[in-house]
Amino acid sequence: MLGQLFVLLLLKSPVLSCMFQPAHNSSSIYRCYIHEGEPVFCKCPPVPSVDSNITWFRNGSQTAISTDTQEKIFQENGYLKIIPARRDDNGFFTCVFQNAEGCQQHIIELNVFQNDDGLCYNxxxxxxxxxxxxxxxxxxxxxxxxxxxxxxxxxxxxxxxxxxxxxxxxxxxxxxxxxxxxxxxxxxxxxxxxxxxxxxxxxxxxxxxxxxxxxxxATPEARKSNIIYPTNNYLSVELGAPLTLTCKVEESGRGITIVFWNYSDDERVIEGTNENIVTADGKRFVYHNLTFLSVKEEDYNQKIVCEAGPIDADSSEAYVILKYPDPNFQGPLIAIFAVGAFFIITSLIVVKFFKVDIVLWYRSSLFSRPHLNDGKAYDSYIMYPKNATGNSSYEMDLFVLKILPDVLETQCAYRLFIIGRDDLPGQAMADVVDEAISQSRRLIIVLGNVSNESTLGEDFEQKIAMYDALIRNKLKVILIELEKITDYSCMPESIKYIKQKQGVVRWKGEFTEASLSPNTRFWKNIRYRMPPAPRQSDSELHYIYTED
Structure with a gap:
C-alpha cells in the first residue's frame, strides 16, 4: 500500500513522470569532456527554449542534483556544474527539460581525462x-x-x-x-x-x-572553371524552332563562380540566372540557361559563347554553333525497307505457290541450258506393278503404255524405256533392265492399289532400280500414284522411304483428251521433276491445249 502511494506521488511530479517515459533520442549519448582538476559546465542538448525547465539527475537516480552552489556538484541555469572535476566524477547524467510542447530527456557522459605524460594536453x-x-x-x-x-x-x-x-x-x-x-x-x-x-x-x-x-x-590555387557543356560543338536545330541552351559548369572550389552567355541582346533571346546544384558525392555545379524564342537565319554558324570562372581567376570559355538539320533519310529508308520486305515476302509466296511454273517457264526460255548431253539414252525408266504372270491391270497398262508415251514422248520430246515395249525378244531380261536403268536419267515408279497377286516389277528389276536410286544415288525417283493409296504397309521399305523424303504425284480424274495436255497441273509436276527437255518449237511438238 505504501509502495503504491509512493509511486503515485512520483507520478504526480511532472519531472519524475517524464523520466518514466521513453527517452527522446535515447539512442544518442552526448559527451562532455574536461581536464581533471578544472571546472566543467555541461549543457543539456539540444539548447532548449528560454521558458524550458531543466532538471539534472545522476543516471539511475530519481533524486535531482542539488541547486546549492556551495556543493561541488550542482545545477544552475540549465547547466550541470562540477567544480572541480575529478576522475571519480566520470559517469552518466540525465537532463530532463519541459516546455509547453512536453518534456524530453537526454543522457550525457562525463569524461574527466588527464594529460599525456610530459605534455600539457591529451x-x-x-x-x-x-x-x-x-x-x-x-x-x-x-x-x-x-x-x-x-x-x-x-x-x-x-x-x-x-x-x-x-x-x-x-x-x-x-x-x-x-x-x-x-x-x-x-x-x-x-x-x-x-x-x-x-x-x-x-x-x-x-x-x-x-x-x-x-x-x-596551402591556399588552393585559383583554377579555371570546368565547363561541362557546351563543348565547342555543333547543334542541329530547325529554323523558327524554340531552343534552350544550358551551360553546365563544375565549380572551381574557390570563390563564387560567375556564369553567363555572351551573345545577342535581341529580345527573343532570354538569359536565365545561375542554378547551383550539389551532387551526392559533394561536387558543385552551376547551370545557366539561354533561351531562344525562335531561331533565325542570323543565328546559324555563329559562336554562342558561355563564360565561367571565379571572381579572382581567369574565366573559361566554350561555345556551341547552330547549324541546319541534316537531311532526314529516315522516312525514305523506312519506305525502301518496307517495299523491299514486301517484295521479298511476295517473292517467297510466289516462289512457294508457282515454283513449278517458274521452273518450266525458265526451261522453255532462251536463258536455259540446252538438253543435258551426258551420254544417256533415256530420260526415264518406267517401272510399274505386275502380277505373278507378268500382266498388270487394264488401267495401269493404259496409263503406262499409252498415256505416258503420248504426253512425255510425243508432246514433250522425252525418251522413255518401258519393259515389254522397248526390249527385244530373246534378250536376257536382267541385262536389259541393268543397261536401260544405267542409261536413264530418272526412274518413274507408277503405283496402284497393291493386291496379293501384284508386285512392283520383277524382283531383279526392283533391286537394280533401288540400288541405283538409293545406294549409288545415280537416279532421281518420281513416284506416281495412279489412284490414291491409303495403306503403304504392303509396299517395299524402299518405296516408303522415297515417299517420306520427296512425296508423290497423284493422278486425279479420268483418262480424257483434256487430261492429256502437258499444261495440266499433274503433267507440270511430272515435267518439273523430269530433266530439262530439248527445246523445240510448238510446230515440232503436238500439244493438246486446255483451259487448265
Missing part, C-alpha cells in the same frame, strides 16, 4: 582546426562562453611552450579577449596550441585549459 582530446595559409588567422579558445569569464587575455602555448606575446615577436602573435591572432601565416605555424584562462568560484581561482590541433594548408 592527444585524443584535441580540438581539430584547419586554416588556409594567408596573411593572418585568428584562433579562438573554444567552449568557454558558458563560464562567463571576465574579458582578459589568455595565456597561449604552442606544443606546450609559452608563446612570446611581447617583445620581438609581439607583432607576430597578438592575444586579445581569449583569441590569438597570427600574422604572416606559413605552414610552420601548424601545431598544437593551448589556451589557458581561469574562473573564480567561492574565492578560489580554477584554471581552464583548451588544446587545439591547428593545421595550416
Amino acid at each position: 592527444f585524443k582530446m584535441l580540438y581539430p582546426f584547419e586554416y588556409f595559409q594567408s596573411e593572418s588567422i585568428t584562433i579562438q579558445c573554444p567552449d568557454i562562453q558558458a563560464y562567463n569569464i571576465a574579458a582578459k587575455s589568455a595565456k597561449w602555448y604552442k606544443d606546450c611552450k609559452p608563446l612570446n606575446l611581447a617583445g620581438g615577436r609581439s607583432k607576430y602573435y597578438i592575444s586579445s579577449n581569449n583569441e590569438l591572432n597570427i600574422n604572416n601565416v606559413t605552414k610552420e605555424d601548424s601545431g598544437n596550441y593551448t589556451c589557458e584562462t581561469s574562473l573564480m568560484h567561492r574565492g578560489t581561482e580554477y584554471k581552464i585549459t583548451r588544446s587545439m590541433n591547428c593545421i595550416i594548408t
Whole structure:
C-alpha cells in the first residue's frame, strides 16, 4: 500500500513522470569532456527554449542534483556544474527539460581525462582546426562562453611552450579577449596550441585549459572553371524552332563562380540566372540557361559563347554553333525497307505457290541450258506393278503404255524405256533392265492399289532400280500414284522411304483428251521433276491445249 502511494506521488511530479517515459533520442549519448582538476559546465542538448525547465539527475537516480552552489556538484541555469572535476566524477547524467510542447530527456557522459605524460594536453582530446595559409588567422579558445569569464587575455602555448606575446615577436602573435591572432601565416605555424584562462568560484581561482590541433594548408590555387557543356560543338536545330541552351559548369572550389552567355541582346533571346546544384558525392555545379524564342537565319554558324570562372581567376570559355538539320533519310529508308520486305515476302509466296511454273517457264526460255548431253539414252525408266504372270491391270497398262508415251514422248520430246515395249525378244531380261536403268536419267515408279497377286516389277528389276536410286544415288525417283493409296504397309521399305523424303504425284480424274495436255497441273509436276527437255518449237511438238 505504501509502495503504491509512493509511486503515485512520483507520478504526480511532472519531472519524475517524464523520466518514466521513453527517452527522446535515447539512442544518442552526448559527451562532455574536461581536464581533471578544472571546472566543467555541461549543457543539456539540444539548447532548449528560454521558458524550458531543466532538471539534472545522476543516471539511475530519481533524486535531482542539488541547486546549492556551495556543493561541488550542482545545477544552475540549465547547466550541470562540477567544480572541480575529478576522475571519480566520470559517469552518466540525465537532463530532463519541459516546455509547453512536453518534456524530453537526454543522457550525457562525463569524461574527466588527464594529460599525456610530459605534455600539457591529451592527444585524443584535441580540438581539430584547419586554416588556409594567408596573411593572418585568428584562433579562438573554444567552449568557454558558458563560464562567463571576465574579458582578459589568455595565456597561449604552442606544443606546450609559452608563446612570446611581447617583445620581438609581439607583432607576430597578438592575444586579445581569449583569441590569438597570427600574422604572416606559413605552414610552420601548424601545431598544437593551448589556451589557458581561469574562473573564480567561492574565492578560489580554477584554471581552464583548451588544446587545439591547428593545421595550416596551402591556399588552393585559383583554377579555371570546368565547363561541362557546351563543348565547342555543333547543334542541329530547325529554323523558327524554340531552343534552350544550358551551360553546365563544375565549380572551381574557390570563390563564387560567375556564369553567363555572351551573345545577342535581341529580345527573343532570354538569359536565365545561375542554378547551383550539389551532387551526392559533394561536387558543385552551376547551370545557366539561354533561351531562344525562335531561331533565325542570323543565328546559324555563329559562336554562342558561355563564360565561367571565379571572381579572382581567369574565366573559361566554350561555345556551341547552330547549324541546319541534316537531311532526314529516315522516312525514305523506312519506305525502301518496307517495299523491299514486301517484295521479298511476295517473292517467297510466289516462289512457294508457282515454283513449278517458274521452273518450266525458265526451261522453255532462251536463258536455259540446252538438253543435258551426258551420254544417256533415256530420260526415264518406267517401272510399274505386275502380277505373278507378268500382266498388270487394264488401267495401269493404259496409263503406262499409252498415256505416258503420248504426253512425255510425243508432246514433250522425252525418251522413255518401258519393259515389254522397248526390249527385244530373246534378250536376257536382267541385262536389259541393268543397261536401260544405267542409261536413264530418272526412274518413274507408277503405283496402284497393291493386291496379293501384284508386285512392283520383277524382283531383279526392283533391286537394280533401288540400288541405283538409293545406294549409288545415280537416279532421281518420281513416284506416281495412279489412284490414291491409303495403306503403304504392303509396299517395299524402299518405296516408303522415297515417299517420306520427296512425296508423290497423284493422278486425279479420268483418262480424257483434256487430261492429256502437258499444261495440266499433274503433267507440270511430272515435267518439273523430269530433266530439262530439248527445246523445240510448238510446230515440232503436238500439244493438246486446255483451259487448265
